[in-house]
Amino acid sequence: MSQKKVTVIGGGVIGLCCAYYLKKAGHEVRLIDRGDLRSGTSFGNAGYVSPSHIIPLASPGIVAKGLRWMLSSTSPFYIKPRLSLDLIRWCLTFWANSTHRTVEKNTPPLVELLLLSRELTSDIKNEVGNTFRMEEKGCFMMYKNAHTEKHEIELAEEAARFGIDTRIMNSREVQEMEPDVEVNVRGGVLYPIDAHLHPGDFMQTIHTWLEQQGVEFMLNTEVTGFEKANGHVTKVVTNKGAVEVEELLLASGSWLPVVTEQLGIHMLLQAGKGYSMTFDKTEKNLRYPAILVDHRVAMTPMGQDLRMGGTMEISGLNSPKLLKRARAIYDAAHLYYPDLNVEFPTEQKIWSGLRPLSPDGLPYIGRHSNYKNLIIAGGHAMLGISLAAATGKLVEQMASGKPTSINIEPFSVGRY
Numbered sequence: 001m002s003q004k005k006v007t008v009i010g011g012g013v014i015g016l017c018c019a020y021y022l023k024k025a026g027h028e029v030r031l032i033d034r035g036d037l038r039s040g041t042s043f044g045n046a047g048y049v050s051p052s053h054i055i056p057l058a059s060p061g062i063v064a065k066g067l068r069w070m071l072s073s074t075s076p077f078y079i080k081p082r083l084s085l086d087l088i089r090w091c092l093t094f095w096a097n098s099t100h101r102t103v104e105k106n107t108p109p110l111v112e113l114l115l116l117s118r119e120l121t122s123d124i125k126n127e128v129g130n131t132f133r134m135e136e137k138g139c140f141m142m143y144k145n146a147h148t149e150k151h152e153i154e155l156a157e158e159a160a161r162f163g164i165d166t167r168i169m170n171s172r173e174v175q176e177m178e179p180d181v182e183v184n185v186r187g188g189v190l191y192p193i194d195a196h197l198h199p200g201d202f203m204q205t206i207h208t209w210l211e212q213q214g215v216e217f218m219l220n221t222e223v224t225g226f227e228k229a230n231g232h233v234t235k236v237v238t239n240k241g242a243v244e245v246e247e248l249l250l251a252s253g254s255w256l257p258v259v260t261e262q263l264g265i266h267m268l269l270q271a272g273k274g275y276s277m278t279f280d281k282t283e284k285n286l287r288y289p290a291i292l293v294d295h296r297v298a299m300t301p302m303g304q305d306l307r308m309g310g311t312m313e314i315s316g317l318n319s320p321k322l323l324k325r326a327r328a329i330y331d332a333a334h335l336y337y338p339d340l341n342v343e344f345p346t347e348q349k350i351w352s353g354l355r356p357l358s359p360d361g362l363p364y365i366g367r368h369s370n371y372k373n374l375i376i377a378g379g380h381a382m383l384g385i386s387l388a389a390a391t392g393k394l395v396e397q398m399a400s401g402k403p404t405s406i407n408i409e410p411f412s413v414g415r416y
């Protein structure tokens, strides 16, 4: 394998994990980010590494449910009406993909990617040390009503088809697993294969490791354009000058279409805003992370800290924070854990981030046919932490000219 100089644009979890595998394989790596890698989407999320999430976001029933939810300003889902051709195209493609047929086609490759990533995330922990509070004990799907229970049990059966183990529990059994807090649910499904970690600490650990290995970081540096010649991208232009590139990786999250547009590539992707709140040193904490399915809220114990997050707001790249949505997350958490002793935080302490949503729920991972030295990795939606390690590995294999560990055709970057 010949050693290359790879320039990575974007230092979220995807860019960092790609840099990690590229560096391990012996490539020279430079990473450019317009921020400082301390506050973006990959930082404040729920931290799940969850192979249990086997059904792609675009799935039957989601459109009808989304339309119902849109009638309430505190619901878990919202699309801000805008006159945008991209938004209309994205919505129509998402709708067209929300069928049984597409889900049957897309679930197996997603599961393959999830399982590969789950294994590789544990490997990263073993290689760099568990400085990011990773726990491998599973995650609950908890529900309050019979209809959701039926649906979650069907999903557990579907997961079993892919060899994913589940434990279905009634309310007493769930409570026994959480002896320190009161749990008010009808029941829950535990997916023991799932893990969770502190995503900010994970990012920091990989960043430090990469710096120690001599990766060049150009932070607080915005990519503003490119130079091209003979089917290659030759230079990346930034607000601090231009740099030459040999191999280029774009991993700019929800800003992927903004960056690719400068290369004449139109990517179908929308940003899905979510919120989280973190309560430090919670007196009585949860023992297990849990998704509160009826309200689409994610609860994650991170050592002594507790994070709760949720909502999906498709409102563009620059919309303001809506505090009532954060309040709805906080209120929902108390419906399931009535004696949680945490105060609703001040506005400054409410975090928001933008999930990069492809219109079928599968990420974009692959080379782009317009340029011989361009790889794209993005659109990981609500699975960026879960899929980062596998994405990094696959990108390294592509850059090195090796066969990939799994078939990457379903993630083709030119599919829309």
Ligand SMILES: Cc1cc2nc3c(=O)[nH]c(=O)nc-3n(C[C@H](O)[C@H](O)[C@H](O)COP(=O)(O)OP(=O)(O)OC[C@H]3O[C@@H](n4cnc5c(N)ncnc54)[C@H](O)[C@@H]3O)c2cc1C
Pocket (backbone or CB within 6 Å): 009, 010, 011, 012, 013, 014, 015, 032, 033, 034, 035, 037, 040, 041, 042, 043, 044, 045, 046, 047, 048, 049, 050, 221, 222, 223, 224, 251, 252, 253, 254, 255, 259, 272, 273, 274, 275, 276, 298, 309, 310, 352, 353, 354, 355, 356, 377, 378, 379, 380, 381, 382, 383, 384, 385, 386, 387
């Ligand atoms: C509330 C919430 C909870 C979530 N929970 C989970 C979870 O439990 N598990 C999970 O797997 N996923 C979860 N996610 C999803 C996950 O956070 C994302 O999928 C992931 O962070 C996307 O990573 P990324 O690297 O693609 O993008 P980002 O983290 O957004 O990184 C993109 C980077 O590109 C940089 N960039 C953009 N444009 C430019 C430019 N022109 N020049 C230079 N740099 C640029 C940005 O500064 C940014 O640092 C959650 C998301 C939210 C919002």
